[in-house]
Each structure stands twice: as C-alpha cells, then as structure tokens.
Amino acid sequence: MAYVKKPPIGDRSNDWGAWTAARFQTEGARDDFLRSVAGTQADGWEAEAMPEDGRGAQVRWRPGRFLSLNDAAYAFGGRIIVHLLHTRAV
Numbered sequence: 361m362a363y364v365k366k367p368p369i370g371d372r373s374n375d376w377g378a379w380t381a382a383r384f385q386t387e388g389a390r391d392d393f394l395r396s397v398a399g400t401q402a403d404g405w406e407a408e409a410m411p412e413d414g415r416g417a418q419v420r421w422r423p424g425r426f427l428s429l430n431d432a433a434y435a436f437g438g439r440i441i442v443h444l445l446h447t448r449a450v
Contacts, residue, residue: 377426379418382407384438387414393436397429405429 384390390409394417397407404425410416419440421429430440 376406376422377420379420380440380442381410382417382419382433382438382440384415384417384433384436386437389437390415390417393417393433393438396436397432403428405432 382390382393384393394407394409397405400406404422405419405428406421407417407419407429410418417438419429419433426440426442433440
C-alpha cells in the first residue's frame with residue numbers, strides 16, 4: 361500500500377471572519393467586555409467599541425472561536441448579532 365501525502369494546510373493565522381456587531385445592555389457592560397477581551401488576538405478574538413453607539417462593539421473571530429467569544433459577550437449581558445445566509449442547492 362502506497363502512502364499518499366496530503367497537501368499542507370496553508371497558514372490560517374490571518375483567516376479572520378468579517379466584523380459583526382455585538383450589543384450590550386449598558387455602556388458599562390460593553391466597556392467591561394472590551395477590557396476582558398483586550399489583547400486576546402492570539403486567542404482568535406478581536407473587539408473594538410463602536411464610537412457612534414455607546415452600547416455596541418464590533419467583534420470578529422477566527423474559525424472555531426465563535427462559541428468562546430459568544431460566551432464572553434453573554435457573560436457581560438451582550439449578544440453577538442450574526443446574519444446567516446441560506447443558499448439553495450441548484
């Protein structure tokens with residue numbers, strides 16, 4: 361039996377999802393969330409405040425990291441708003 365070598369998986373270190381919104385009950389809760397995830401880019405999360413919205417933040421994550429980021433937002437009374445697109449098979 362011959363061994364078939366699989367092609368290497370490319371470097372996914374820059375494989376970030378698109379920015380999406382997270383909403384919090386208060387501006388203080390949002391700020392606490394932002395402080396808690398500050399510097400967690402290595403963990404696969406990024407977040408920043410939305411200047412035009414005192415209770416909103418922009419978040420993004422690497423593949424496989426959404427649930428942990430969502431748990432962090434939920435712990436501060438927030439929710440991440442993700443719009444799903446459904447496509448039909450042709």
